Amino acid sequence: MLRVLILSTLFPDASRPNFGIFVERxxxxxxxxxxxxxxxVAPRGLPPGPLARLPRYAALAALPEREDWxxxxxxxxxxxxxxxxxxxFHARAMVAALTPLLAxxxxxxxxxVISAEFFFPDGPAAVALGRRFGVPVSIKARGSDIHDWGRRPATSAQVIAAGQAANGVLAVSEAMRQDMITMGIPGDKIETITTGVDLTRFAPRDRAAAKAALGVAGPLIVSLGALIPLKGxxxxxxxxxTLPGVQLWIAGEGGDRKRLEAQIARLGLGDRVKLLGSVPPDRVAAALAAADAMALASEREGLANAWLEALASGTPVVIPDVGGARQVVTAPAAGRIVARTPAAFAAALGEIISDAPAAAAARAVAEPFTWAANSASLQGFLSRLVRP
Structure with missing residues (x-):
């Protein structure tokens, strides 16, 4: 029996049911x-004293210390x-808080084994805790955790040192693995394990009927991602x-909402572009099955779950050449990899709308990315760390 302590600041809770849902899956x-x-163990970073009672922290502060999720x-x-x-100071504070709990x-x-599911601050904390309790440590890099925190002056040295000290490191795409090697993390300890997708929940449906059920007439583009500048x-x-008659639905929440609302109003797109907010997975699945394409103009990614969820739904993607894009868009039916510009996105979306690939062909691209395959690889990786 392999006993795994999952350490992740990225995990759903009652206030954020979609936050890190892929870690839960x-x-x-x-x-x-x-x-x-x-x-x-899903730590919560909260400011000291009365600051934790501020509205922005209230829901997080109210969560129970332990629960059956x-x-x-x-x-x-x-x-x-x-x-x-x-x-x-995040990692140091996390170690102080978690040491008595882990004991x-x-x-x-x-x-x-300790499996850290986000590179910072989870990774450096996991390395320190692994040493304290005498167990090996794995750290998984997903995207911004390594690309962002790994380049910030205040934290980059901690990120790289953790990658060098961990017993094993995981990347969600080959491109990310290469980025980590360039940063100074030894390649011989990095293994690529791609994410999985729920092929039951995300599946093709009759697109016309799916649109009718959502009250949509005409072409529909869906975008999935937090409302932050990184997602584009x-x-x-x-x-x-620039695409008359095309609707865009954006599922996600974040600090960029007001800026995006102002952009939509300025362009006169209030009747065609909707910010849906945080959407439960079943509603996301319904929207993806109805969409003609899923478009996400991320500046950086590892290998986005949104890409695979769209393809599993039979819906092609339009994305930039970031992260594992080339591992996913491997056939014309999967969509297009384009420059990160409005003109390039508009051209690719127009092509797909006028000449849609077969849903079955798009889904076939996603079918190897199962959670069963993901967990089999992960179990093997963690087992090798425990029993080299």
Whole structure:
């Protein structure tokens, strides 16, 4: 029996049910293998004292310290997040908060390995905790966790040192693995394990009927991603502005909402572009099945779950050449890899709308990316760290 302690600041909770939902799905798939046990530690970074009662932190502060999250045991300890410090003290604060908790957990769950599911601050903290408890450590790089935190002056040295010290490191795409090697993380300890997709939830439907069920007439583009500049929603909005009669639905929430709302109003697109906010997975699946294409103009990605969810739904993608894009868009039916400009996105979307690939052909591209394959590779990787 392999006992895995999952350490992840990226994990769903009652206030953010879609936050890190892919980490939850990966964990469930690992448990479903039958010879793996897990405990999940999902730390919450909160400012000290009365600052934690500010509205922006209230929902996070109100979460229980421990709960049964849909059948999974999840611990949600607090660690001190000092505003204005650029994250430089996050990992140290996390270690201080988690050391007594992990000592308590080990009394009835003698974990064999710590699997950090986000590179910062989880990775540096996991390395320190692994040394303290005498267990190997794996750190997974997903995207901005390595590309952003790994380049910030306050945290880059911690990120690279953690990658060098970890027993094993995971990347979600080959492109990300190469980026990590360039940063100074030894390539011989990095393994690429791509994400999975729920092929039951995300599946083709009759597109006309799916559109009718959503009250949509005419071409529909869907975009999935947090409302942050990194995701490039403004580029897709500008592209759709040049495509008469095309609607755009953007599912996600974040700090860029007001700027995007102003852009939509300025372009007179209020009747064609909708910001849906945070959307449950079943509604995302319905929208993707109705869409003619999924467009996401990210500046950086690892290998986005949104790409695979769209393809599994029979819907082609239009994306820039970032991260694992070339591992996913491997055939014309999968969509287009384009320059990160409104004109390039508009041209590709126009082509797909006028000459749509068969849904079955698009789905075939996603079918190898199963959660079963993901968890089998992950179990093997973690087992090798425990028993080299």
């Amino acid at each position: 990966q964990t469930r798939s690992l448990v479903e293998r039958g010879d793996v046990e897990v405990r999940i 849909h059948g999974l045991t999840v611990h949600r300890p607090r660690f001190v997040n000092l505003p204005g410090t650029g994250g430089r 308590e957990i080990r009394k009835d769950f003698a974990f064999d 929603h403004d580029i897709v909005i500008d592209a759709v502005a």
